[in-house]
Amino acid sequence: MTLSANIDGTASFPVRLRADESAVLLEIAQAAGSTLELHEVLDRVTEKTAMLTGADRCSLWLLDGTHDRLLPAAFYGIDPSFAARWKRKILAIKDERLSQEAISTGQPVVVQDAATDPRTDKGAVDFFGDKSILVVPLANKGRVIGTLFLNHISRPYWYSPQEIAVIQAIASQSAVAIENAQLYDESRRQRLELLASFRRIGDALAAGLDLSDTLRLVVELATEMLRATVGGLMLCREDGTIGETQWAPIDTAGHYKLSQHILDDLVSEVIRLDEPLYVADLYERWPDLLSKGPSAPLRTYVGVPLQVRGEVIGMLGVFHALPKRFSPVEIDLLASFGAQAAIAIDNARLFARLQRQVEELSAAAARNADLYNRLQLEKQRLDVIFQNSTDAIYMADRAARIVAFNPAAEQLSGWSTDEAIGTCDGDVFPNDLECLTSLHDATRAVLERSASHETVVETTILPRRGGRRHVAASYAYVPASEGEGPFALAVVRDVSQQKEVERLKSDFISMVSHELRTPLAVIKGYASTLLNSSLHLDVERQTRFIRGINDASDRLTRLIDNLLTGSRFESGRFKLSLQNVDLTEIVRKVVLSLRNGSTANVLRTSLPAETMMLRADRDQIEHVLINLVTNAIKYSADGGEITIGIRSETGPLAPVDLNKEDPATQRWAVLWVRDQGIGIPAHQVRFIFDKFYRGDSPAVKRVPGTGLGLYICKSIVEAHGGYIWVESQPGQGSTFYVALPQE
Amino acid sequence: MSQSILVIDDDPDICEIVRVNLEGAGYTVGIAADGAAGLAAAQTLQPDLIILDVLMPELDGWQVLEALEADPTMAGRPVIMVTCKGDDQDVLRGLSQGAVEYFTKPFFPENLVASVKILLDVFDASMRDHRRQQLIARRQRAIGANTTASTPS
Numbered sequence: 001m002t003l004s005a006n007i008d009g010t011a012s013f014p015v016r017l018r019a020d021e022s023a024v025l026l027e028i029a030q031a032a033g034s035t036l037e038l039h040e041v042l043d044r045v046t047e048k049t050a051m052l053t054g055a056d057r058c059s060l061w062l063l064d065g066t067h068d069r070l071l072p073a074a075f076y077g078i079d080p081s082f083a084a085r086w087k088r089k090i091l092a093i094k095d096e097r098l099s100q101e102a103i104s105t106g107q108p109v110v111v112q113d114a115a116t117d118p119r120t121d122k123g124a125v126d127f128f129g130d131k132s133i134l135v136v137p138l139a140n141k142g143r144v145i146g147t148l149f150l151n152h153i154s155r156p157y158w159y160s161p162q163e164i165a166v167i168q169a170i171a172s173q174s175a176v177a178i179e180n181a182q183l184y185d186e187s188r189r190q191r192l193e194l195l196a197s198f199r200r201i202g203d204a205l206a207a208g209l210d211l212s213d214t215l216r217l218v219v220e221l222a223t224e225m226l227r228a229t230v231g232g233l234m235l236c237r238e239d240g241t242i243g244e245t246q247w248a249p250i251d252t253a254g255h256y257k258l259s260q261h262i263l264d265d266l267v268s269e270v271i272r273l274d275e276p277l278y279v280a281d282l283y284e285r286w287p288d289l290l291s292k293g294p295s296a297p298l299r300t301y302v303g304v305p306l307q308v309r310g311e312v313i314g315m316l317g318v319f320h321a322l323p324k325r326f327s328p329v330e331i332d333l334l335a336s337f338g339a340q341a342a343i344a345i346d347n348a349r350l351f352a353r354l355q356r357q358v359e360e361l362s363a364a365a366a367r368n369a370d371l372y373n374r375l376q377l378e379k380q381r382l383d384v385i386f387q388n389s390t391d392a393i394y395m396a397d398r399a400a401r402i403v404a405f406n407p408a409a410e411q412l413s414g415w416s417t418d419e420a421i422g423t424c425d426g427d428v429f430p431n432d433l434e435c436l437t438s439l440h441d442a443t444r445a446v447l448e449r450s451a452s453h454e455t456v457v458e459t460t461i462l463p464r465r466g467g468r469r470h471v472a473a474s475y476a477y478v479p480a481s482e483g484e485g486p487f488a489l490a491v492v493r494d495v496s497q498q499k500e501v502e503r504l505k506s507d508f509i510s511m512v513s514h515e516l517r518t519p520l521a522v523i524k525g526y527a528s529t530l531l532n533s534s535l536h537l538d539v540e541r542q543t544r545f546i547r548g549i550n551d552a553s554d555r556l557t558r559l560i561d562n563l564l565t566g567s568r569f570e571s572g573r574f575k576l577s578l579q580n581v582d583l584t585e586i587v588r589k590v591v592l593s594l595r596n597g598s599t600a601n602v603l604r605t606s607l608p609a610e611t612m613m614l615r616a617d618r619d620q621i622e623h624v625l626i627n628l629v630t631n632a633i634k635y636s637a638d639g640g641e642i643t644i645g646i647r648s649e650t651g652p653l654a655p656v657d658l659n660k661e662d663p664a665t666q667r668w669a670v671l672w673v674r675d676q677g678i679g680i681p682a683h684q685v686r687f688i689f690d691k692f693y694r695g696d697s698p699a700v701k702r703v704p705g706t707g708l709g710l711y712i713c714k715s716i717v718e719a720h721g722g723y724i725w726v727e728s729q730p731g732q733g734s735t736f737y738v739a740l741p742q743e
Numbered sequence: 744m745s746q747s748i749l750v751i752d753d754d755p756d757i758c759e760i761v762r763v764n765l766e767g768a769g770y771t772v773g774i775a776a777d778g779a780a781g782l783a784a785a786q787t788l789q790p791d792l793i794i795l796d797v798l799m800p801e802l803d804g805w806q807v808l809e810a811l812e813a814d815p816t817m818a819g820r821p822v823i824m825v826t827c828k829g830d831d832q833d834v835l836r837g838l839s840q841g842a843v844e845y846f847t848k849p850f851f852p853e854n855l856v857a858s859v860k861i862l863l864d865v866f867d868a869s870m871r872d873h874r875r876q877q878l879i880a881r882r883q884r885a886i887g888a889n890t891t892a893s894t895p896s
Contacts, residue, residue, distance in 0.1 A: 510828075514798065517827040518754060521848030525760030528852050535767040548756045 025169060038181035042074035045148075045174040050076045053167065054157070055150040057128070060138070061091065061099060062146035062178070068093050070146065073178075077151075096121070099147040102137040106144065108164050109135040112156060131156040136167055140175040148174065190225075190333055197221040197337060201344040212246065214348040218316065218341040219248035225337060226330050228318035230298060233306075234267050235314035235345070242267060243314075262286055270303040270315045276335045278302045281323035299323035304335045306342035316341060392471075392492040395478065396425045400443045403487065412471070412494055414464030429492070432460035432468050439473055439490060446475045446488040458495070470496045504692040504707070511694075511706050515559050519552035526552075558630065559706070561623060566691070566708045569715045576617040576719055583612040583621070583646055583669050583740070590625045591644060600638035603629070606645035612669050614742045620716045621740075625671065627709040628736050632675035634705065635734075640676045647672075653739050655725050667742040668722075672735055679730035689714040689724065713738070746863055747771040749788055751781030751807060752796035752825070757848075761794060761825070764852040765859065778802025782810050785817060791863055794855070795842070797826040797833070805840065812841045821862045821871055825850060831886040838879045843871045845878070 027048050042060050050058035057077035061070040070091040075083040093100050097119040102109045111117045111133040114125040120133065134150040148171050159167070200221060201214075215233050223231030230247065237243040242264070262282070270277045279285055279301040303317030316338045320326065326334075386393055392409035394402050405420040405428075413420065415428050426440030442457045455475035460468050472495045478487040526545040529535065537545070568574040584607050591603050625644070632642045649668045653659050659666070680688060680695065687693045692707035694700055710724075713736075717724045721741050728734035748770045750761045755776070762772045773788050775781035779801040785793060793811070797804035804826060811817045821844075824837040829847035837845050844858050862871060 510830075513829070514827040517829070517848045521827070521850065522754070522756040522760070524849040525757060525852055529760055529763050532764070532767070532853065535763060537763070541763070544759075548759070552756065 025166070025173065038178065038185050039074070041174075041177045041181045043076075045170070045177065046074045046076035049148065049150065049167065049170050049174075052170070053134075053150055053159075053163065054152075055134075056153040057149070057151040059149045059151075060146060060174070060178075061149070062138075063093075063103075063144065070096060070099055073146065098133065098135040098149075102135045102147050103144045106137055106139060106142075108137070108168060110159055110164070111135075112158070114151075129153050132158075134159055134164070134167065136164075136171040138171050138175040138178065140172060140179055145175055145178060187329065190329070193225055194333060194337060197225055198340050201340060211345070211348045211352050212244070214344055215244065215246040216248065216250070218344065219246050222316055222334060222337055222341070223248045223318055226302070226318050226320075226326060226334060228325075229321040230319045231317070232263075232319075233314065233316050233341075235306075236271065236312065240271075266301060266303055266317060267315045270305050270317070271312050274305050274307070274312055276302060276304045276331050278326065278331055282319075283323070297321060300325040302326045302331050302334055304331075304338035306338055306345060308342050308346040313342060313346065389491075392494070393490070394420070394425065394428075394492070395487045395489045396443045396447075397485070397487055398447055400424050400426065400440055400447075400488075402428060409492070412463065412469065412492060413461075425490075429461045432462055435459040439471075439492065442473060442475055443488045443490065446477050447486060449477070468496075469494050470499045507694070508692050508707060512559075512563070515706055516556070519555040519559075522552035523549050523556075558626060562627070562706060562708045562712055565620075565623065565712050565716070569712070574715070574719065576620065578615045578617060580613055581616050581618045581621065583614060583616075583671060584608060585611070586618065586621055587625065587644055587646060587671070590622055590629065594626070594629055594633075601633050601636055602639065602641045604641060604643045606643055608646060608648075612646055612648065612742075614669050614740055616720055616740060617716075620719075624713045624716050624738060625673075627713050628673040628738075631709055631736075632673055632677060632734075635700075636675045636677035640733075642676075643672075643674045645672050645674075646670065648742070649739070653723060653725075654727075654737065658723055658725065659739075662741075668739040669742050671738045671740070674733065674735040676733040679732055679734055680726065680728040681730050682728075685726060685728060688726065745769055745771050746791040747773065747788060748792045748794060748859065749773045749775065749781065749785055749790035750794045751775045751778065751784075751799070751804075752794070753777055753799045754796070757796070757825070760852055761855065764856050768856045768860065770859070778804065778807045782807050785811060786814070789816070791820070792859055793820065793822045794825050794859075795822055797824065797828045797837075805836065808837070808840045808842060819868055823855070823858060823862070825855065831882055835879065835882045835886070838875055838882065841875075843875045 046058040046060055049055070055077070057075070059072065059076070059078075060074040062073045063069070064071055070093060072087045072089055072091075075086060078086060091099065093103070098109050098111065101119070109119075111120055114120045114130040114133050115122075120130070124130070128151065130151045130153055132152045136148045136150075137144050138146040138148055148167070150167070201217065215235075219231040219233045222228070222233075230249075232248075233246045234242045235244045266277065266279070281299050282301055283297075283299060298319040298321060300320040300323055301317060303315050305312045306314040306316055316334065318326075318334065386404075386406050389406060389408050392412040393404070393406045394409050395404040397403050401422055402420045402425055403422075405415075405417045407417075409420070410416055413428050415423070420428050424440065425443055426438060429439045431438035431440070437457045437459050439457070439459065439461065442455060446455050456472065457475075458470070458472045460470050462468055471492050473490050473492040476489040476491075478485055478489050480486045526549045530537065530542060530545050565574070587605060587607060591605055595603055629642065629644065636642060647670050649670050651664045651666065653668060653670070678697075678700070681697070684695050688695070689710045691711040693711070694705055694707045714724050717738050717740070723739045724737065726734055726736050748765055750758050750765075750772060752758050752761070752774075753776050758774045758776070762774060765772045773784055773790060775784045777800045781793075781795070781799075782802060795804050795807060802810070804824065808822060808824075811820070811822065818841075822842045823844040823846065824834075824842045825846040825848065826833070826837075827848045834845045834847075843862060846855055846858075866874065
């Protein structure tokens with residue numbers, strides 16, 4: 001120490017110092033107390049100290065955490081642009097011998113002549129032109145936090161011991177202010193970090209993080225905030241056991257080999273206590289941890305409960321590899337972060353649950369939509385059935401008023417849907433009064449019974465356009481639903497055709513029975529009579545009886561032929577056996593055999609001289625001819641003339657459009673049979689070739705017949721690729737034509 | 744004087760068969776080829792018995808039967824139906840309308856002759872009616888019908 005070296009030129013200083021000493025100290029204390037902003041405190045300290053000592057420059061340097069570097073903190077008396085650059089200058093303690101000495105001794109270091117003193121940085125001294133330098137350690141309660149430099153440039157300055165003592169006081173005062181500001185700064189940084197963490201959690205929530213992402217974020221933030229080695233978060237299940245667990249960094253749990261029972265103890269204790277738990281050194285509590293010697297030990301632990309709505313949902317804890325690492329402030333910090341995080345986790349859980357519910361709801365909605373679509377489809381299908389059914393379908397309400405009516409119902413009733421809707425079904429489907437039941441009665445009955453009994457009614461209705469239709473209606477009861485109904489649903493089938501077919505069949509059977517019985521009765525009657533020896537019949541009579549038997553047998557044979565041929569057509573077993581035949585010859589033969597029979601009619605022929613050859617089934621053509629001629633005989637009065645003729649034709653046949661599909665050069669063998677009989681009314685002409693059809697006039701009725709003959713003729717002719725038609729004048733006679741193709 | 748029988752049938756062969764057999768048995772036989780002619784002949788000839796077909800031109804057998812029963816001079820005269828219409832319903836109809844016997848074609852001429860003999864020589868009117876009711880009851884049992892026969896006046 002060289003404080004006493006020079007007293008000269010310092011005469012005025014003590015006065016100034018004395019005058020200002022207490023004021024400056026006060027001022028520095030005030031400055032330090034007026035603000036907790038570190039840089040402001042530092043600026044005030046340098047400024048006031050420089051002013052007090054008359055130094056040209058004053059600077060503050062603070063030790064960093066490692067205590068081997070000095071960071072520039074504040075300058076006074078340097079050009080501001082230069083100061084900014086200077087502030088980035090970092091001094092290594094080992095290079096800065098003045099500070100090194102001041103810090104190591106805890107005492108001020110005075111440099112009287114900077115240019116010559118071996119401890120100074122000559123570059124800086126040269127640059128600034130320093131004459132004398134004072135370096136004072138900044139210490140508070142024996143702890144050094146940095147150094148204070150005072151530099152005189154214009155002239156060397158001699159510090160008195162009092163001055164140095166005052167500057168030391170300033171330095172220690174400043175150290176307190178700086179530490180306070182630093183502490184404040186630190187706590188503010190922590191607060192800001194906490195806020196930032198909260199904000200990140202908030203952001204994460206806003207971004208819709210799922211639960212595991214939220215857990216990871218919370219652990220990461222907590223670990224980061226407390227500068228911990230490892231962080232862990234455990235959620236409780238409903239039974240109190242540890243459920244979902246999240247570590248940070250993610251793969252640490254295995255690495256640190258923290259035994260499960262210790263972890264369980266720590267977690268369950270926090271949860272049980274429901275308040276923060278701090279273990280300064282895990283080794284003290286579980287000495288056996290040492291003996292087990294984990295590769296990467298964890299020493300300090302702090303855990304806080306995660307609480308939501310008064311219920312502990314889990315634990316957030318952090319570990320440090322070194323013992324006694326977390327301060328009470330940090331524990332509080334973790335606790336308040338934990339409180340916030342718990343809410344975040346709860347929110348994420350709620351959100352997840354909500355999302356699950358939303359998903360379930362949307363799945364349900366999708367199922368509903370699917371169901372709806374299927375119902376729609378079903379409805380469309382039913383509608384297609386309803387619209388296209390050939391059966392009339394209608395639905396009637398309690399008052400038997402029609403509420404639904406399909407096109408087939410329009411067709412059957414002659415009512416349009418618009419007219420029918422709202423009208424009583426008894427008006428739309430009026431009943432033939434001869435019938436005992438009506439559709440209307442059936443509707444009422446179904447609605448009264450209120451049940452879907454099988455209800456089928458057969459009746460005859462009178463359509464609007466006239467005539468009568470035989471219908472079979474089946475009913476269904478449609479129960480009331482959603483304020484509508486009940487209804488009666490009727491499916492009405494027009495069975496007139498069916499009835500007609502049934503009638504034709506039954507007529508046919510009784511006709512066949514008659515047709516069989518009549519010749520049989522003749523055969524049996526004559527035969528029995530011939531066998532009756534008591535009658536003593538003469539030869540002439542016997543011969544007549546035998547001819548009668550013969551004729552009746554022919555009749556029977558023809559009938560059986562027709563029946564068999566008809567049945568072959570029905571079953572598709574009909575086959576032609578084609579050969580070259582002469583139509584002229586067939587006609588001659590048939591006419592001859594019919595003339596031999598006991599007919600009361602005149603049979604004439606109109607035949608060409610030459611043959612008329614064609615490919616045909618001889619037996620079947622004979623069959624056609626016999627049918628046509630016996631028909632002519634049946635419907636002619638006795639003595640009526642019947643003419644059978646043949647002619648050749650080319651191209652179109654007599655009825656318009658009959659054979660327009662055939663080539664114009666097609667040659668035809670046309671066979672015709674003309675009678676002078678009862679004729680056929682025009683309206684029946686188109687039906688006479690139908691199976692079982694028989695005219696309905698009394699003249700026809702009393703002539704027995706099966707209704708098969710002409711049907712069989714037509715079938716045979718068409719099988720040959722030919723045509724059959726008739727020209728007729730009622731009361732004058734008919735001519736049947738058969739055209740067969742010639743090659 | 745032999746008893747007279749009228750045959751009403753449009754089939755000449757049947758008429759011939761019936762006539763030959765009845766004449767062989769000693770009856771006088773008249774023939775009519777349709778219903779209208781038959782009814783006229785019945786009124787003219789006043790036969791002791793009538794043999795009647797159903798399916799005929801002009802009037803059919805049912806109509807003839809009805810007309811005969813309605814005619815006081817003819818009512819109660821025995822009528823035998825000989826017809827192809829052999830359904831129970833047809834038989835019942837014939838008997839109900841007053842026929843006393845019903846033959847379905849084909850038939851044995853000897854049986855017809857035997858029936859004619861019994862009806863004319865053995866049975867009186869009440870026995871014929873009794874016989875008729877018996878036949879009706881039998882047919883009704885056969886078809887399970889419950890229609891009662893109308894008694895001819």
